[in-house]
Amino acid sequence: MKYHRYNNNGNDNEFDDEEWAPNKSTEMTRTEGARRYLQRLNRWNGSPDAIENHRQQQEQQQQINNGQTATTTITSNDNDDKNEGLLTENKSDETEIYVVYQRHGYLSIFFSIVQTIVLIAMMIQCGVAPMNINPMIGPYPDALSDWGAKNTVLILEEDEWWRLLTPIFLHAGIIHLACNVMVQIDTGAFFEREWGSTNWLIIYLVSAVGSSALSVVAMPDAISVGSSGAVMGLFGGKGAEVICRCFEKESTDQDRIGAQVRKEQCAGVTCSVIVVMLFSFIPYVDWAAHLGGLVAGFCVGMIIFAVDLKKAVFSKLFWLLVGVAITIAYFVVVFKMMLSGEIEAAEELRDVCKYYQENFEEYECNCPRNAD
Numbered sequence: 001m002k003y004h005r006y007n008n009n010g011n012d013n014e015f016d017d018e019e020w021a022p023n024k025s026t027e028m029t030r031t032e033g034a035r036r037y038l039q040r041l042n043r044w045n046g047s048p049d050a051i052e053n054h055r056q057q058q059e060q061q062q063q064i065n066n067g068q069t070a071t072t073t074i075t076s077n078d079n080d081d082k083n084e085g086l087l088t089e090n091k092s093d094e095t096e097i098y099v100v101y102q103r104h105g106y107l108s109i110f111f112s113i114v115q116t117i118v119l120i121a122m123m124i125q126c127g128v129a130p131m132n133i134n135p136m137i138g139p140y141p142d143a144l145s146d147w148g149a150k151n152t153v154l155i156l157e158e159d160e161w162w163r164l165l166t167p168i169f170l171h172a173g174i175i176h177l178a179c180n181v182m183v184q185i186d187t188g189a190f191f192e193r194e195w196g197s198t199n200w201l202i203i204y205l206v207s208a209v210g211s212s213a214l215s216v217v218a219m220p221d222a223i224s225v226g227s228s229g230a231v232m233g234l235f236g237g238k239g240a241e242v243i244c245r246c247f248e249k250e251s252t253d254q255d256r257i258g259a260q261v262r263k264e265q266c267a268g269v270t271c272s273v274i275v276v277m278l279f280s281f282i283p284y285v286d287w288a289a290h291l292g293g294l295v296a297g298f299c300v301g302m303i304i305f306a307v308d309l310k311k312a313v314f315s316k317l318f319w320l321l322v323g324v325a326i327t328i329a330y331f332v333v334v335f336k337m338m339l340s341g342e343i344e345a346a347e348e349l350r351d352v353c354k355y356y357q358e359n360f361e362e363y364e365c366n367c368p369r370n371a372d
Contacts, residue, residue, distance in 0.1 A: 097257070123138065
Protein backbone atom coordinates (compact mmCIF):
# COMPACT_ATOMS: atom_id res chain seq x y z
CA MET A 1 0.00 0.00 0.00
CA LYS A 2 1.25 3.48 -0.83
CA TYR A 3 0.32 6.65 0.99
CA HIS A 4 0.07 9.96 -0.80
CA ARG A 5 0.39 13.14 1.23
CA TYR A 6 -2.12 15.46 -0.37
CA ASN A 7 -1.63 19.19 0.13
CA ASN A 8 -4.22 21.81 -0.82
CA ASN A 9 -1.37 24.00 -2.03
CA GLY A 10 -0.59 21.48 -4.77
CA ASN A 11 2.50 19.85 -3.19
CA ASP A 12 2.61 16.18 -2.45
CA ASN A 13 4.90 13.31 -1.55
CA GLU A 14 4.54 9.63 -0.75
CA PHE A 15 5.44 7.04 1.84
CA ASP A 16 5.82 3.27 1.68
CA ASP A 17 3.93 1.13 4.13
CA GLU A 18 7.38 0.36 5.59
CA GLU A 19 7.61 3.96 6.77
CA TRP A 20 4.26 3.65 8.54
CA ALA A 21 5.07 0.39 10.29
CA PRO A 22 5.31 0.38 14.08
CA ASN A 23 8.40 -0.73 15.96
CA LYS A 24 9.18 -4.41 15.70
CA SER A 25 8.78 -4.72 19.46
CA THR A 26 5.05 -4.15 19.16
CA GLU A 27 2.37 -6.44 17.79
CA MET A 28 0.56 -3.61 16.00
CA THR A 29 0.07 -4.24 12.26
CA ARG A 30 1.02 -1.69 9.64
CA THR A 31 -2.61 -1.05 8.80
CA GLU A 32 -3.41 -0.49 12.47
CA GLY A 33 -0.39 1.80 12.80
CA ALA A 34 -1.47 3.92 9.85
CA ARG A 35 -5.04 4.04 11.18
CA ARG A 36 -3.96 5.19 14.62
CA TYR A 37 -1.69 7.83 13.13
CA LEU A 38 -4.56 9.21 11.07
CA GLN A 39 -6.71 9.26 14.20
CA ARG A 40 -4.06 11.22 16.05
CA LEU A 41 -3.76 13.76 13.27
CA ASN A 42 -7.46 14.47 13.45
CA ARG A 43 -7.84 14.27 17.23
CA TRP A 44 -4.89 16.30 18.40
CA ASN A 45 -4.43 19.98 17.81
CA GLY A 46 -1.00 20.75 19.19
CA SER A 47 0.54 24.15 19.69
CA PRO A 48 2.95 25.62 17.10
CA ASP A 49 5.78 25.15 19.61
CA ALA A 50 5.06 21.45 19.90
CA ILE A 51 5.01 21.08 16.13
CA GLU A 52 8.31 22.93 15.80
CA ASN A 53 9.87 20.71 18.47
CA HIS A 54 8.68 17.66 16.59
CA ARG A 55 10.20 18.98 13.37
CA GLN A 56 13.54 19.61 15.09
CA GLN A 57 13.56 16.11 16.54
CA GLN A 58 13.01 14.70 13.06
CA GLU A 59 15.94 16.71 11.70
CA GLN A 60 18.17 15.50 14.53
CA GLN A 61 17.15 11.91 13.94
CA GLN A 62 17.89 12.33 10.24
CA GLN A 63 21.42 13.45 11.05
CA ILE A 64 21.87 10.49 13.38
CA ASN A 65 20.77 8.14 10.62
CA ASN A 66 23.59 9.51 8.45
CA GLY A 67 21.47 10.88 5.68
CA GLN A 68 18.60 8.39 5.84
CA THR A 69 15.13 9.85 5.56
CA ALA A 70 13.54 10.54 8.93
CA THR A 71 9.96 9.36 9.19
CA THR A 72 7.29 9.48 11.83
CA THR A 73 6.90 6.03 13.39
CA ILE A 74 3.98 4.74 15.38
CA THR A 75 4.89 3.26 18.74
CA SER A 76 2.78 1.49 21.25
CA ASN A 77 4.09 2.12 24.77
CA ASP A 78 3.34 3.92 27.98
CA ASN A 79 4.67 7.25 26.71
CA ASP A 80 1.67 8.06 24.49
CA ASP A 81 0.70 10.92 26.77
CA LYS A 82 4.17 12.44 26.47
CA ASN A 83 4.21 12.02 22.71
CA GLU A 84 0.76 13.51 22.32
CA GLY A 85 2.05 17.06 22.03
CA LEU A 86 4.56 16.04 19.36
CA LEU A 87 2.44 13.87 17.07
CA THR A 88 0.23 16.78 16.10
CA GLU A 89 -0.87 18.68 13.06
CA ASN A 90 -1.97 22.29 13.05
CA LYS A 91 -5.25 22.36 11.15
CA SER A 92 -4.21 25.59 9.48
CA ASP A 93 -1.43 23.68 7.68
CA GLU A 94 -4.11 21.95 5.55
CA THR A 95 -1.90 18.89 5.07
CA GLU A 96 -3.61 15.50 5.11
CA ILE A 97 -2.89 11.95 4.04
CA TYR A 98 -4.48 10.75 0.80
CA VAL A 99 -4.08 7.04 0.10
CA VAL A 100 -3.48 6.08 -3.54
CA TYR A 101 -3.30 2.65 -5.12
CA GLN A 102 0.31 2.65 -6.33
CA ARG A 103 3.47 4.74 -6.33
CA HIS A 104 3.88 5.53 -10.05
CA GLY A 105 1.80 5.69 -13.23
CA TYR A 106 3.73 2.90 -14.91
CA LEU A 107 1.55 2.52 -17.99
CA SER A 108 1.29 6.28 -18.49
CA ILE A 109 5.06 6.45 -18.64
CA PHE A 110 5.29 3.34 -20.83
CA PHE A 111 2.82 4.61 -23.42
CA SER A 112 4.51 8.01 -23.50
CA ILE A 113 7.90 6.43 -24.16
CA VAL A 114 6.53 4.16 -26.89
CA GLN A 115 4.72 7.05 -28.57
CA THR A 116 7.92 9.12 -28.56
CA ILE A 117 9.97 6.27 -30.03
CA VAL A 118 7.39 5.64 -32.76
CA LEU A 119 7.35 9.31 -33.82
CA ILE A 120 11.15 9.42 -33.99
CA ALA A 121 11.19 6.19 -36.04
CA MET A 122 8.62 7.55 -38.50
CA MET A 123 10.55 10.79 -38.98
CA ILE A 124 13.80 8.87 -39.55
CA GLN A 125 12.23 6.44 -42.00
CA CYS A 126 9.95 8.78 -43.96
CA GLY A 127 11.42 12.23 -43.38
CA VAL A 128 9.97 15.46 -41.99
CA ALA A 129 7.25 17.16 -44.01
CA PRO A 130 7.36 20.90 -44.84
CA MET A 131 5.34 23.17 -42.57
CA ASN A 132 2.73 23.86 -45.27
CA ILE A 133 1.96 20.14 -45.37
CA ASN A 134 2.35 19.27 -41.67
CA PRO A 135 2.51 22.27 -39.32
CA MET A 136 2.99 19.94 -36.34
CA ILE A 137 6.67 19.35 -37.30
CA GLY A 138 6.33 15.71 -38.16
CA PRO A 139 6.28 13.10 -40.93
CA TYR A 140 4.34 13.13 -44.18
CA PRO A 141 0.66 12.06 -44.01
CA ASP A 142 1.29 8.89 -46.03
CA ALA A 143 3.73 7.78 -43.31
CA LEU A 144 0.99 8.14 -40.71
CA SER A 145 -1.36 6.02 -42.81
CA ASP A 146 1.28 3.36 -43.44
CA TRP A 147 2.07 3.12 -39.73
CA GLY A 148 -1.59 2.59 -38.71
CA ALA A 149 -3.53 5.86 -38.70
CA LYS A 150 -7.31 5.87 -38.77
CA ASN A 151 -8.15 5.63 -42.46
CA THR A 152 -11.86 5.05 -43.01
CA VAL A 153 -11.65 3.51 -46.48
CA LEU A 154 -9.06 0.96 -45.34
CA ILE A 155 -11.04 0.11 -42.19
CA LEU A 156 -14.40 -0.39 -43.86
CA GLU A 157 -13.39 -1.77 -47.24
CA GLU A 158 -10.13 -3.55 -46.48
CA ASP A 159 -11.20 -4.80 -43.01
CA GLU A 160 -8.18 -3.25 -41.30
CA TRP A 161 -10.00 -2.99 -37.97
CA TRP A 162 -6.78 -2.79 -36.02
CA ARG A 163 -6.66 0.84 -37.16
CA LEU A 164 -9.27 1.62 -34.49
CA LEU A 165 -6.58 1.07 -31.83
CA THR A 166 -3.20 1.83 -33.39
CA PRO A 167 -3.73 5.62 -33.77
CA ILE A 168 -3.00 6.10 -30.06
CA PHE A 169 0.64 5.16 -30.71
CA LEU A 170 1.01 7.73 -33.51
CA HIS A 171 1.23 11.52 -33.50
CA ALA A 172 1.25 14.06 -36.29
CA GLY A 173 4.41 15.74 -35.05
CA ILE A 174 6.51 17.02 -32.18
CA ILE A 175 3.97 19.66 -31.11
CA HIS A 176 1.13 17.16 -31.15
CA LEU A 177 3.15 14.60 -29.19
CA ALA A 178 4.33 17.12 -26.59
CA CYS A 179 0.80 18.32 -25.83
CA ASN A 180 -0.59 14.82 -25.36
CA VAL A 181 2.37 13.41 -23.44
CA MET A 182 2.44 16.30 -20.96
CA VAL A 183 -1.17 15.63 -20.01
CA GLN A 184 -0.66 11.88 -20.08
CA ILE A 185 2.30 11.75 -17.68
CA ASP A 186 0.88 14.42 -15.37
CA THR A 187 -2.88 14.12 -14.94
CA GLY A 188 -3.09 10.72 -16.59
CA ALA A 189 -0.35 9.26 -14.39
CA PHE A 190 -2.01 10.53 -11.23
CA PHE A 191 -5.30 8.93 -12.28
CA GLU A 192 -3.42 5.67 -12.76
CA ARG A 193 -1.96 5.92 -9.27
CA GLU A 194 -5.47 6.42 -7.90
CA TRP A 195 -7.21 3.72 -9.93
CA GLY A 196 -4.49 1.14 -10.41
CA SER A 197 -2.91 0.19 -13.74
CA THR A 198 -5.55 -2.39 -14.69
CA ASN A 199 -8.52 -0.02 -14.42
CA TRP A 200 -6.51 2.74 -16.10
CA LEU A 201 -5.58 0.49 -19.03
CA ILE A 202 -9.18 -0.66 -19.57
CA ILE A 203 -10.45 2.92 -19.71
CA TYR A 204 -7.54 4.03 -21.91
CA LEU A 205 -7.93 1.29 -24.52
CA VAL A 206 -11.73 1.28 -24.64
CA SER A 207 -11.65 5.07 -25.04
CA ALA A 208 -9.14 4.70 -27.88
CA VAL A 209 -11.45 2.36 -29.79
CA GLY A 210 -14.51 4.49 -29.03
CA SER A 211 -12.77 7.65 -30.23
CA SER A 212 -11.63 6.12 -33.53
CA ALA A 213 -15.05 4.57 -34.15
CA LEU A 214 -16.88 7.88 -33.82
CA SER A 215 -14.22 9.54 -35.98
CA VAL A 216 -14.90 6.99 -38.74
CA VAL A 217 -18.58 7.93 -38.63
CA ALA A 218 -18.28 11.70 -38.24
CA MET A 219 -15.04 12.44 -40.13
CA PRO A 220 -14.62 9.67 -42.74
CA ASP A 221 -12.40 11.78 -45.02
CA ALA A 222 -9.70 12.50 -42.41
CA ILE A 223 -6.48 10.67 -41.60
CA SER A 224 -6.42 10.72 -37.80
CA VAL A 225 -3.73 9.89 -35.23
CA GLY A 226 -3.00 10.69 -31.60
CA SER A 227 -3.64 9.57 -28.05
CA SER A 228 -5.81 12.59 -27.26
CA GLY A 229 -9.00 10.54 -27.68
CA ALA A 230 -7.76 8.05 -25.09
CA VAL A 231 -6.66 10.89 -22.78
CA MET A 232 -10.12 12.41 -23.09
CA GLY A 233 -11.42 9.00 -22.07
CA LEU A 234 -9.44 9.28 -18.83
CA PHE A 235 -11.21 12.58 -18.16
CA GLY A 236 -14.52 10.86 -18.86
CA GLY A 237 -13.55 8.07 -16.47
CA LYS A 238 -12.81 10.59 -13.74
CA GLY A 239 -16.25 12.11 -14.28
CA ALA A 240 -17.80 8.67 -13.90
CA GLU A 241 -15.84 8.09 -10.68
CA VAL A 242 -17.05 11.39 -9.21
CA ILE A 243 -20.68 10.52 -9.97
CA CYS A 244 -20.44 6.98 -8.60
CA ARG A 245 -18.64 7.94 -5.39
CA CYS A 246 -20.69 11.01 -4.59
CA PHE A 247 -23.33 8.68 -3.15
CA GLU A 248 -20.90 6.99 -0.77
CA LYS A 249 -21.08 8.01 2.87
CA GLU A 250 -17.99 9.74 4.22
CA SER A 251 -17.67 7.45 7.23
CA THR A 252 -13.87 7.64 7.55
CA ASP A 253 -11.21 10.30 7.26
CA GLN A 254 -10.03 8.79 3.98
CA ASP A 255 -13.56 9.02 2.57
CA ARG A 256 -13.68 12.70 3.46
CA ILE A 257 -10.20 13.43 2.08
CA GLY A 258 -10.93 11.48 -1.10
CA ALA A 259 -14.16 13.38 -1.65
CA GLN A 260 -12.33 16.70 -1.28
CA VAL A 261 -9.64 15.62 -3.74
CA ARG A 262 -12.25 14.56 -6.30
CA LYS A 263 -14.05 17.89 -5.99
CA GLU A 264 -10.87 19.74 -6.88
CA GLN A 265 -10.07 17.27 -9.66
CA CYS A 266 -13.56 17.66 -11.08
CA ALA A 267 -13.04 21.40 -11.54
CA GLY A 268 -9.69 20.85 -13.24
CA VAL A 269 -11.02 18.10 -15.50
CA THR A 270 -13.99 20.24 -16.54
CA CYS A 271 -11.71 23.11 -17.54
CA SER A 272 -9.42 20.73 -19.45
CA VAL A 273 -12.31 19.18 -21.36
CA ILE A 274 -13.68 22.60 -22.31
CA VAL A 275 -10.28 23.78 -23.57
CA VAL A 276 -9.67 20.58 -25.57
CA MET A 277 -13.11 20.69 -27.17
CA LEU A 278 -12.64 24.35 -28.14
CA PHE A 279 -9.34 23.49 -29.82
CA SER A 280 -10.96 20.49 -31.52
CA PHE A 281 -12.34 22.68 -34.29
CA ILE A 282 -9.04 24.01 -35.59
CA PRO A 283 -7.46 22.38 -38.69
CA TYR A 284 -5.69 19.02 -38.31
CA VAL A 285 -7.52 18.22 -35.05
CA ASP A 286 -10.15 15.48 -34.92
CA TRP A 287 -13.04 16.75 -32.79
CA ALA A 288 -14.97 13.49 -33.25
CA ALA A 289 -12.13 11.45 -31.74
CA HIS A 290 -12.03 13.75 -28.71
CA LEU A 291 -15.79 13.52 -28.18
CA GLY A 292 -15.87 9.78 -28.80
CA GLY A 293 -13.06 9.14 -26.33
CA LEU A 294 -14.73 11.27 -23.68
CA VAL A 295 -18.05 9.45 -24.01
CA ALA A 296 -16.50 5.97 -24.20
CA GLY A 297 -14.32 6.64 -21.15
CA PHE A 298 -17.31 7.85 -19.18
CA CYS A 299 -19.38 4.80 -20.13
CA VAL A 300 -16.81 2.16 -19.23
CA GLY A 301 -15.79 4.19 -16.17
CA MET A 302 -19.31 3.85 -14.81
CA ILE A 303 -18.92 0.07 -14.87
CA ILE A 304 -15.46 0.04 -13.30
CA PHE A 305 -16.18 2.45 -10.46
CA ALA A 306 -19.61 1.00 -9.74
CA VAL A 307 -17.90 -2.34 -9.12
CA ASP A 308 -15.41 -0.62 -6.80
CA LEU A 309 -18.16 0.79 -4.56
CA LYS A 310 -18.00 -1.04 -1.25
CA LYS A 311 -20.45 0.59 1.12
CA ALA A 312 -23.47 1.62 -0.94
CA VAL A 313 -24.90 -1.69 -2.22
CA PHE A 314 -27.96 -0.16 -3.87
CA SER A 315 -25.91 2.56 -5.56
CA LYS A 316 -23.39 -0.06 -6.68
CA LEU A 317 -26.07 -2.11 -8.43
CA PHE A 318 -27.80 0.95 -9.89
CA TRP A 319 -24.68 2.55 -11.38
CA LEU A 320 -23.43 -0.83 -12.61
CA LEU A 321 -26.63 -1.33 -14.60
CA VAL A 322 -26.45 2.24 -15.88
CA GLY A 323 -22.81 1.77 -16.94
CA VAL A 324 -23.49 -1.49 -18.76
CA ALA A 325 -26.53 0.00 -20.52
CA ILE A 326 -24.85 3.17 -21.78
CA THR A 327 -21.66 1.33 -22.79
CA ILE A 328 -23.59 -1.19 -24.88
CA ALA A 329 -25.78 1.57 -26.31
CA TYR A 330 -22.82 3.72 -27.37
CA PHE A 331 -20.85 0.99 -29.13
CA VAL A 332 -23.90 -0.63 -30.71
CA VAL A 333 -25.06 2.68 -32.18
CA VAL A 334 -21.60 3.72 -33.43
CA PHE A 335 -20.70 0.35 -34.97
CA LYS A 336 -24.15 0.02 -36.50
CA MET A 337 -23.60 3.34 -38.24
CA MET A 338 -20.12 2.22 -39.34
CA LEU A 339 -21.46 -0.97 -40.89
CA SER A 340 -24.63 0.51 -42.36
CA GLY A 341 -22.99 1.14 -45.72
CA GLU A 342 -24.06 4.78 -45.66
CA ILE A 343 -20.60 6.16 -44.87
CA GLU A 344 -18.96 7.49 -48.03
CA ALA A 345 -15.26 6.97 -47.47
CA ALA A 346 -12.88 8.91 -49.70
CA GLU A 347 -11.57 6.40 -52.22
CA GLU A 348 -8.59 8.61 -53.03
CA LEU A 349 -7.28 8.03 -49.49
CA ARG A 350 -6.72 4.39 -50.35
CA ASP A 351 -3.38 5.65 -51.71
CA VAL A 352 -2.51 8.58 -49.44
CA CYS A 353 0.81 9.24 -51.14
CA LYS A 354 -0.76 9.64 -54.58
CA TYR A 355 -3.54 11.81 -53.16
CA TYR A 356 -1.13 14.30 -51.59
CA GLN A 357 1.15 14.32 -54.63
CA GLU A 358 -1.80 15.47 -56.70
CA ASN A 359 -2.48 18.35 -54.27
CA PHE A 360 1.09 19.39 -53.32
CA GLU A 361 3.75 19.73 -55.97
CA GLU A 362 6.65 19.34 -53.51
CA TYR A 363 5.17 16.31 -51.77
CA GLU A 364 7.62 13.41 -51.39
CA CYS A 365 6.78 9.78 -50.75
CA ASN A 366 9.79 8.59 -48.78
CA CYS A 367 8.36 5.56 -46.98
CA PRO A 368 9.83 2.30 -48.29
CA ARG A 369 6.46 0.81 -49.26
CA ASN A 370 5.59 3.89 -51.33
CA ALA A 371 9.02 4.15 -52.88
CA ASP A 372 8.72 0.74 -54.59
